[in-house]
Amino acid sequence: MRVIDTVGEMQQQANLWRREGRVIGFVPTMGYLHEGHLALMRCAKEKSDRVVVSVFVNPTQFGPGEDFERYPRDLDRDLGLMASLGVDVVFAPSVENMYPQGFQTYVEVLEVTRPLCGAKRPGHFRGVTTVVAKLFHIVKPHVAVFGEKDYQQLLTIRRMVQDLAMDVEIVGHPIVREPDGLAMSSRNVYLSPDERKQARLLSQALAEASRLVEAGERDGSALVSAARKILAQGPSIRIDYAELRDAETLEKMGALDRPGVLALAAYVGQARLIDNAVLQP
Amino acid sequence: MRVIDTVGEMQQQANLWRREGRVIGFVPTMGYLHEGHLALMRCAKEKSDRVVVSVFVNPTQFGPGEDFERYPRDLDRDLGLMASLGVDVVFAPSVENMYPQGFQTYVEVLEVTRPLCGAKRPGHFRGVTTVVAKLFHIVKPHVAVFGEKDYQQLLTIRRMVQDLAMDVEIVGHPIVREPDGLAMSSRNVYLSPDERKQARLLSQALAEASRLVEAGERDGSALVSAARKILAQGPSIRIDYAELRDAETLEKMGALDRPGVLALAAYVGQARLIDNAVLQP
Structure with missing residues (x-):
């Protein structure tokens, strides 16, 4: 090499x-x-x-x-x-x-x-x-x-x-994840042990939204709210954004009537982490 | 081809x-x-x-x-x-x-x-x-x-x-010029016969500045003024800019103490023409 x-x-x-x-x-x-x-x-x-x-x-x-x-x-x-x-x-x-x-x-x-x-x-x-x-x-x-x-x-x-x-x-x-779902990132090293535990809420929030989509939910606000509710369980988590957007153009979308991306950014302590899931209608 | x-x-x-x-x-x-x-x-x-x-x-x-x-x-x-x-x-x-x-x-x-x-x-x-x-x-x-x-x-x-x-x-x-000094440009086609005659004042203005430099002039304003005076002889000419600038960075220069470019842009009738000369101190 x-x-x-x-x-x-x-x-x-x-x-x-x-x-x-x-x-x-x-x-x-x-x-x-x-x-x-x-x-x-x-x-x-x-x-x-x-x-x-x-x-x-x-x-x-x-x-x-x-x-x-x-x-x-x-x-x-x-x-x-x-x-x-x-x-x-x-x-x-x-x-x-x-x-x-x-x-x-x-x-x-x-x-x-x-x-x-x-x-x-x-x-x-x-x-x-x-x-x-x-x-x-x-x-x-x-x-x-x-x-x-x-x-x-x-x-x-x-x-x-x-x-x-x-x-x-x-x-x-595709995103590579830790066994508990946390997306791999060089910035994960910033997390304290307690923050590290909370950090898995990002992928759990995405999983919850995906579950709702599979159950038939197509309303964008409902999907985003569900994700936000999960993130709110982490006392050290401060949401930077949580949005559903068109998976190609990143334009706003009210309803999941075409492929969308649920995009999350959140501070977990000092670390700003991002994660996302592409949702198919 | x-x-x-x-x-x-x-x-x-x-x-x-x-x-x-x-x-x-x-x-x-x-x-x-x-x-x-x-x-x-x-x-x-x-x-x-x-x-x-x-x-x-x-x-x-x-x-x-x-x-x-x-x-x-x-x-x-x-x-x-x-x-x-x-x-x-x-x-x-x-x-x-x-x-x-x-x-x-x-x-x-x-x-x-x-x-x-x-x-x-x-x-x-x-x-x-x-x-x-x-x-x-x-x-x-x-x-x-x-x-x-x-x-x-x-x-x-x-x-x-x-x-x-x-x-x-x-x-x-290097700039390719017509026999009378006008820099070749596709936009020269816009010129009326009378404007075409006036257009050669651009290259004449540059030549005058070069002549002054050879005669020892190093003051930027003097060089620019001389060029402007030549251009003013054309009744259909409207100067867009006439400036002496550093030949590498295009920063302003008061005196020709390093290579400079005398850059001209002028409307001759409807045609906007440009020309320039690099001046060595």
């Missing part, structure tokens, strides 16, 4: 592979890997000949007062995990390498980034699309794998790729 | 060439070709094995009330010129193909697009960078050639390519 930390070297490696006819699979991460990331890598491996994983805590997707500084990092541990998985190249650039003096170019997706995390974290998705576009130009993947936990991010990336005709296949991978 | 009008076919052709190890040269145009465009194509031909020219009047770089509708178009004539020059592929997509329903992604360069045409034509450069980024993803060039007449555009594209690590070499080509 090769570790590359400059843009030029990574592009050279990608160009070489492409000339050889290799299919490049890519998983962009912010490191501090968990089983969810590893699942994305296995998926990328199945769909390609060479797998590149980037490890880069991207400052432009964090707002002021967010957790950029304290975001957990452990590159040595990450490298061990990736080596044992058979990752070919880890691209781990410095912030200075990705955003040199004078940097002033951004990629922005409009409508689909407006609600949910886009409303709560201004500038977040602009940071995500900018860094992902740049990483695509550097790694030159044929296929890139993203987790469905970051559902709005996945839709946003799909939209960017389609709108700008990036020749990359975007694959979404 | 092959004419391609869909994104998918163009990418397929580009992928094929790249697998064969061909170097792809690219000249993006809005058509209605003149000798300036042809010079860019000859330049691209020298630097590559296969030349692609796009012909696309890009609606997103025109503001409300600008000349998108009446912008001159003559694809048949353009095709004849390109065929005789040995262009390999003309990419001429429809507006619907480039901006399908739901399009919502933009590439934006900040500081360098703020003054000059960026101030006078809000949204113009966002349209330029978005379409050029998309064209780069479609045509997959190794090298792309842009004219220096659109000086701010060239700087903006260079900045975008560097910031987003697009693996494309950007080549600037």
Whole structure:
């Protein structure tokens, strides 16, 4: 496994592979890997000949007062995990390498980034699309794998790729969960033991909504209320948003008359966690 | 010469060439070709094995009330010129193909697009960078050639390519002029015979400033005033801007103590023309 930390070297490696006819699979991460990331890598491996994983805590997707500084990092541990998985190249650039003096170019997706995390974290998705576009130009993947936990991010990336005709296949991978249902996240490390117990209420809220849909409920407010009621059982939980939205456009939907996504964001203590479930009418 | 009008076919052709190890040269145009465009194509031909020219009047770089509708178009004539020059592929997509329903992604360069045409034509450069980024993803060039007449555009594209690590070499080509000095432009067709005569005052204004610099003048206001005085000789000329700016960053400069660009934009009758000269201290 090769570790590359400059843009030029990574592009050279990608160009070489492409000339050889290799299919490049890519998983962009912010490191501090968990089983969810590893699942994305296995998926990328199945769909390609060479797998590149980037490890880069991207400052432009964090707002002021967010957790950029304290975001957990452990590159040595990450490298061990990736080596044992058979990752070919880890691209781990410095912030200075990705955003040199004078940097002033951004990629922005409009409508689909407006609600949910886009409303709560201004500038977040602009940071995500900018860094992902740049990483695509550097790694030159044929296929890139993203987790469905970051559902709005996945839709946003799909939209960017389609709108700008990036020749990359975007694959979404189902959410990987802990045995008790908590969606895997690097930010779960922020949870105290008591908060960790409460955190499973997010997936339980989604499960309750899914159960209601199966029982015939189609009213959006009823589904959201049921989810909120479950979350309210956690004394350390503060809901950031809980909404039912069109699964493709993220537009508001009053009734589940087409595929919808029930999207949750909640602070559990200091940790802001997100989770979602796609609901079929 | 092959004419391609869909994104998918163009990418397929580009992928094929790249697998064969061909170097792809690219000249993006809005058509209605003149000798300036042809010079860019000859330049691209020298630097590559296969030349692609796009012909696309890009609606997103025109503001409300600008000349998108009446912008001159003559694809048949353009095709004849390109065929005789040995262009390999003309990419001429429809507006619907480039901006399908739901399009919502933009590439934006900040500081360098703020003054000059960026101030006078809000949204113009966002349209330029978005379409050029998309064209780069479609045509997959190794090298792309842009004219220096659109000086701010060239700087903006260079900045975008560097910031987003697009693996494309950007080549600037000197301004191609009519025998009397008027910079070649598709918009020159808007000029009446009388306006056409006055239009040469733009290049004369730049020449006068250059002459002053050679004579030792370094004061920015003096250089700009001299240029304005020449332009004032044209009764149909209305200056949009006339400014001396840093040739790299486009920041204001009071004195020519480093390379500067004297940038002019003026309406000559209905036609908005631009021209510039890089001045060395």
